[in-house]
Amino acid sequence: MSDEQLVLREITGALEELGKRTVPITLETSLLHDLSLDSVTALDFIMQLETRLDTIIPMDGMAEIETIGDLVGVLTRSTSKAA
Amino acid sequence: MLARFRALRSDLATVTAAGRDPFGVAFDAILSATEAILDGKRVLLLGTNNYLGLTFDQDCIDSAVAATMAQGTGTTGSRIANGTYGGHAALEQRLARFLGRRHAMVFTTGYQANLGTLSALAGRGDHLLLDADSHASIYDGAKLGNAQVTRFRHNDPDDLRRRLRLLADQPGEKLIVLEGIYSMLGDTAPLREMVEVKREAGAWLLVDEAHSLGVLGAHGRGLAEAEGVEADIDFVVGTFSKSLGAIGGFCAFDLDDFGALRVAARAYMFTASLPPSIVASVSQAIEAMEAQPQLRNILRRNGQRLHAGLAAAGFALGAMPSPIVSLPMPDRETAIRFWNQLLDAGVYTNLALGPATPGGKPLLRMSVSAALTPDQIDTAIAAFTQTGQRLGLIAAGMAAAE
Numbered sequence: 001m002s003d004e005q006l007v008l009r010e011i012t013g014a015l016e017e018l019g020k021r022t023v024p025i026t027l028e029t030s031l032l033h034d035l036s037l038d039s040v041t042a043l044d045f046i047m048q049l050e051t052r053l054d055t056i057i058p059m060d061g062m063a064e065i066e067t068i069g070d071l072v073g074v075l076t077r078s079t080s081k082a083a
Numbered sequence: 084m085l086a087r088f089r090a091l092r093s094d095l096a097t098v099t100a101a102g103r104d105p106f107g108v109a110f111d112a113i114l115s116a117t118e119a120i121l122d123g124k125r126v127l128l129l130g131t132n133n134y135l136g137l138t139f140d141q142d143c144i145d146s147a148v149a150a151t152m153a154q155g156t157g158t159t160g161s162r163i164a165n166g167t168y169g170g171h172a173a174l175e176q177r178l179a180r181f182l183g184r185r186h187a188m189v190f191t192t193g194y195q196a197n198l199g200t201l202s203a204l205a206g207r208g209d210h211l212l213l214d215a216d217s218h219a220s221i222y223d224g225a226k227l228g229n230a231q232v233t234r235f236r237h238n239d240p241d242d243l244r245r246r247l248r249l250l251a252d253q254p255g256e257k258l259i260v261l262e263g264i265y266s267m268l269g270d271t272a273p274l275r276e277m278v279e280v281k282r283e284a285g286a287w288l289l290v291d292e293a294h295s296l297g298v299l300g301a302h303g304r305g306l307a308e309a310e311g312v313e314a315d316i317d318f319v320v321g322t323f324s325k326s327l328g329a330i331g332g333f334c335a336f337d338l339d340d341f342g343a344l345r346v347a348a349r350a351y352m353f354t355a356s357l358p359p360s361i362v363a364s365v366s367q368a369i370e371a372m373e374a375q376p377q378l379r380n381i382l383r384r385n386g387q388r389l390h391a392g393l394a395a396a397g398f399a400l401g402a403m404p405s406p407i408v409s410l411p412m413p414d415r416e417t418a419i420r421f422w423n424q425l426l427d428a429g430v431y432t433n434l435a436l437g438p439a440t441p442g443g444k445p446l447l448r449m450s451v452s453a454a455l456t457p458d459q460i461d462t463a464i465a466a467f468t469q470t471g472q473r474l475g476l477i478a479a480g481m482a483a484a485e
């Protein structure tokens with residue numbers, strides 16, 4: 001499985017755990033507009049992902065994350081660095 | 084530019100629709116550390132953070148008045164530009180002595196103490212590790228600086244350990260930031276376990292004792308004293324706006340080469356220093372805190388009384404008994420209605436809504452003071468019980484059955 005597929009699977013899993021997998025997840029899905037994650041749920045979601053993938057998403061990078069694709073980009077970079 | 088405020092404004096409109104504006108309460112008069120007049124009616128203050136009740140301490144008032152007479156009303160500038168007044172340096176030394184530290188640096192507020200300290204201590208290439216439930220001033224201090232910022236799960240030493248492990252091969256210093264008592268729920272940090280993690284990782288540790296100074300520890304030095312781990316805390320941050328009854332903030336430490344903080348911390352350099360009156364009342368409040376350890380016992384008993392009374396009435400409470408007692412509310416609307424009805428009954432509390440609260444959940448937050456009498460606390464419990472029953476949050480009759 002590619003890094004990207006693995007990361008996508010964990011993203012879907014984390015959203016499911018939060019009860020936020022309300023629409024089909026694609027790379028274009030917007031965290032704010034399609035999934036309506038408010039700042040508190042977004043933080044929960046990010047922390048879940050960090051645990052699942054055993055990685056860290058620095059806070060200064062978060063502002064740029066708008067879509068699932070952005071998140072996958074950040075995560076594939078950070079997991080390959082941590083590994 | 085104003086479009087950004089539209090959502091906030093409509094949010095606020097919903098909040099105020101149920102009655103008063105909880106974030107714009109204007110008292111007609113403050114009568115004491117525990118009572119005020121609101122809309123012509125006497126209200127009991129149950130959300131002041133005035134833990135030791137020192138705002139009306141006669142000695143503190145007298146020294147503030149004397150300092151104003153002798154030195155005027157303000158410093159009209161920062162200490163870097165306008166110079167240090169005798170009282171500033173003496174207060175820093177007194178505070179350092181109280182905390183058992185070599186140095187202390189005084190800021191104009193606790194907010195600025197975090198802003199200045201965090202942004203200056205951790206620079207580019209360093210790492211800040213913040214508890215997810217950190218106070219806004221900690222988040223803002225982190226944002227102002229150039230360090231990489233990582234949040235760990237609230238009060239979770241294992242999550243912190245995991246993150247430090249992931250950062251282990253990255254260069255730069257690691258600074259962990261915790262609070263003694265977390266302001267929303269009144270829960271304390273598991274400090275001994277956190278210290279272990281800090282030691283393993285060779286990180287630095289800063290504890291913000293804003294709500295625990297004067298409250299915890301045999302001498303009131305905070306959670307670190309209570310847990311016996313002061314030697315492992317590198318930086319203590321705190322405020323004069325709670326137990327010391329005035330305004331101002333500080334950072335205390337033992338390292339000699341951090342004098343440069345004064346010219347590195349922008350929130351210290353580019354804002355006016357505390358006026359003589361405040362410096363004098365805070366200095367006097369430290370004396371009072373030291374001379375009257377019984378205030379801490381009364382405070383503890385008051386917290387326990389409120390906690391026990393509300394629990395007996397059937398309320399499910401947030402954390403262990405502490406001077407902060409928080410009542411989780413099922414939803415925003417109930418929280419707002421509860422807050423309004425309590426105020427109608429003459430009890431003022433803090434309405435806390437997301438995202439400022441843990442998990443974004445609405446809370447009614449109370450903080451007790453040593454100045455509250457048992458009768459006042461019982462009056463508050465009765466008002467809570469009646470309101471809770473009226474809103475269907477607790478079953479009627481439970482309190483009567485106690």
Ligand SMILES: Cc1ncc(COP(=O)(O)O)c(C=O)c1O
Pocket residue numbers: 192193194195197218220262266291293294322323324330331332
């Ligand atoms: C944990 C914490 N740190 C800092 C502050 C800020 O203190 P001040 O009111 O002195 O700016 C507060 C109080 O609001 C707080 O709760």
